[in-house]
Amino acid sequence: MKQNKKQLENLLDETIASIHHTQPEAAHIEDAAARVWARLETHAQSDYAMNEIKLESAPAAQVRGCADYQTLMPSHIRHELSPARALLLEDHTRECVACRHAMQNLKDARNGVANRSVVQLQTKNQRVRASNRARPVAPLYQLASHVAQWRVAAAVVVACCLVALAVWQPFAPMSAVNMSVEAADGALYRIAASDTAPLTTGDRFAVNDHVRTAKDAQATLRLSDGSLIEMRERSQLAVEENRDGATINLERGQIIVQAAKQGDKSLFVRTSDALVAVKGTTFSVNSGTRASRIAVIEGEVKVDAGGKQHSLHAGEQAATRTGLETVPVAQEISWSKNAARYRQLLAEAKGVRADIDARITRPGRRYSTRLLDLTATGTVFYVGLPNWGESLGEAHKQLQERLAQNPALAGWWQGQNTNNANDTKREAHIGFMMDRVRAWGSQLGDEIAISATLDGKGEPAPLVLAEVKNANGFREFLTREIETLKSQSNGHVSIRVIDDLSNVANATPPAVSNDAVKKSRGDSTRRDSRRDMRQDKPRQDKAPQELFVWIHDGFVFASPSLDALRDVAAKLESGNTTRDAFHERLADVYRDGTNFVLAADLATILARRDAITQDTAQDAATRDAMLHQTGFDDLQFLIIESKDSDTRTENIATVSFKGARRGMASWLAAPHAMGALDFISRDAHLASAFVVKQPATIVDDLFATLRNVEPDALTEIETAQNESGVNLRADLAATMGGEFAFAIDGALLPFPSWKLIAEVYQPAKLHETLTRLVGKANERLRAENKPGLEIVTSELGGHTYYTIKSANFPVEFNYTFAEGYLIAAPSRALLARALETKASGDNLRQSPRFIAALPEGSDPNYSALFYQNFAGALDSIAPFAGRFAKKGNGDLRNGQPRPADIIARVPTVAYARAFDDRIVISAPSKDAPFGITPATLLGLPGSSFSMSDVMKQGTGEQ
């Protein structure tokens, strides 16, 4: 649109006027001013430490009084004052006490604190003399008199150092001297406690030196492990190093860190409000007054801020305060000299993970299946797996394409995966397996089922079945795949494709397979067992069986048992779709939708127990009696399933019974409100709570079981009861309610702050029973001439506390009764805290972390609950935990996760609900089923689990 001049004039005036009238809010101004002032003060402080006294007013032009004299002092100390003025000032300080002090203080500040003690020891005359000389020179005799003191002091210091060295040796810096300035553009300073020095390229600096960039200056520092820190202008940091790795304390400003590979250590960056842990990656940390912002250029970092843990990947950003705007990562790093390179890296690395996860659709919930009805009646075991093959293979292919296109990315990927010289071989192996997985995935339907029946001998007859997408091409594909597998496994694979089931004899294995059997038997002595693991299914058996594959009617079936295949054929032919109870139950599972299901028909397995276990008649009788007594002979089905929703995955295990639960199986009561949780604070590290049916009934069940199974044990208990005069059922169990909780709530060291809470109906009787038990114990101890136990009663805040303690045993047992509960803990203080927690109403159930970890659902109650949140606890024991963890390395990835890392610190909850005829146990997890996505399977950063690791384990490589 063409604008005429007048319009433009008006528009300009309007815009200018709007700028003129822009008014920030008064509150913002005052907030900003307070922050700026605080920073100025900090700056002034460090400037004083630098002995650069610049803050006072310029020297007065005309000296009128003390104030003016004092403005002259700094110049005087720097010997910058004219002789006439110096004389005037010296004369004045001789007479004026206030100015003399002011002068002395300035000199102290200039000379550092170290000299102060000497100065204070000087006499008044000496001080005057010293100030007269305008330079603090201690008199010779005075120095001599201090030599002895210095010797003693030096000896003490040396002794302390030696002791400290001995104690802290494990934590001592590994290489304090190897940190240097890689490049400096502009003014860079090293600020130590007593001096400040400019730093230039190549200079070294020590741990705990504060390194500061001036305005308009940038610098790159190199740490001893090779990590590079790029500092923006007006930034300040100090580096600590110990055995767990280096920590960069970012005091202010912004840095970009290119972390070197850390091995089993971590590199940390600490700001006032966040802790960042990395293993080897590139990221930016911006620490401002309002908050800190962490942006990742490449790889993955863990951020712990305000008690919350985040995992950030390339291109992602986190601020420590909500409300702090995020800016594009590219903009966040735009000040860097390497900004262009980072931007390129960012664009690439960021893309891969997100792209792969976004473009590859994970198999969703399945609501129906054709496979279930094909499994034989009498199936006792069934697994429904999603077909991950295509997703996974596709993800791998995309990753390979990306790597081929971008050499920078390929280098990074190499770095991610390269640990030893055999890696190229491993890469090739992964590639081969991925190709297989992908090829099979593309041929099969969206589900693969494994089922098993029990044959006459109680041996399982497994069957693998799946739909085939392209029935015509599958036969050809299969033949090709078998050939490939044979060539890869030196002919150890013995698979036979069957066309006509009625015309196959079990007893005549083909020649190829016979050879394979012989060869493998000969080999097996030379081969270690771990290597056997990597062979295909049939090889896992001691005597290799042939695997029969039958393709029919759009399905593929595979089994080592021809009978299993014939059952399927019969079922297909008859069109019989009647389902037994197990099939019905599984059909229910599918109706609700499932990603993964594993089910076992426990009732049928139990019914066949004689055939399976082959026990003697007597053993069998005992076993049956015990099963009946415990109520476990009523077990019906076990169903484990995983259901995926947008936000989380529910992993659910259900154990069902034929009728109402009996015996031990019925101990867990129906879901109920748990008042015991009210005594546990929101900061608890661990809490578990459960409701049971009446404890007296539990004792009855226990005794009844013992009577049948271990009559001797029961006799012993009864004798003990008679001796002590305490009846377990009447005096102990009957006093208790049905609710129990246990927690670790407080410090873990030196002794864990445990807490036990139990519902009590008859507190007086329970206390009396406990007193009687202590009395009985004392009788026995006295007989052995040992000091006894005592129960101390104390009152505090209207509550009665009981402490059971022993003279020669340092651990106490404290308990009290409150609101129908017994609370026990190792100290009275912990009990008092538990009561406070209950009274305040601010307990675990109010904790946001606890609530967030609980599942959504209609039933507010549980039968049993388990919660862990060791995030805070690990900090206190980190130095020890880290060292212990290094010894054992049971995880898949080398050196991680260690307890001391801020890794895997997400609070978790598992819970159980017991109903009349079943118990449901559930453990929700975030992300995908069991935390698996295509990208994680491929081992892209951000995963604790990767296909390559599995391969590594499987192939037995180190």
Place this chain on the structure above:
Amino acid sequence: MDVINTFALEAAAPHKHAAARFEFARPAMEHAPPTTLETMFREHHALVYRTAYRITGSRTDAEDVLQTIFLRLMQSSEKPDTRDLNLRAEAYLCRAAINASLDLMRARGRASFVAFDDTDEAQWVKDSALNPEARHESIELRNVIRRTLAEMSARTAEVFALRYFEGYGNAEIARALDISPLVVGVQLHRARVRLQNELKKFLES
């Protein structure tokens, strides 16, 4: 009295109430900045902040400018006589704020300035009575003005900001900068022409 002092005091007057309420949460410190600087900060921080905010349109930048100026004062070895400075503090700080803000924007450069989305001002415009398109355009237009100012010569930009953002008269500016009123007039005219051209370019793009 010096004219510059007069205008400076007048200019600062509306903000005095804010300064009077200002309370420093100051911990006891052995080496605190001396009183002169503290007093100056106490009395004039709002002036500096507002001035910087007008030019940068960003709270973060305004805060940076406030810090830069007082840090510079703290560290300056050739600073003017304090008593003298105190008398002319407002005029000095106003100009310092303008120049520091312009420096900041120059350093940021053209590209990133465009990308800079200032939510503070977005909020301010949202609260005004404009419709959404007008709001957006209003922010864009201001950014055009600010960006162009950062690209002009330092002196011209300073003169323009003093005249139009801070509302000083040509004669006052001339005295403050020690140039002739005629030069002030010429520079303001040039600046306006340039800004109109930039607005035109923006509207046509």
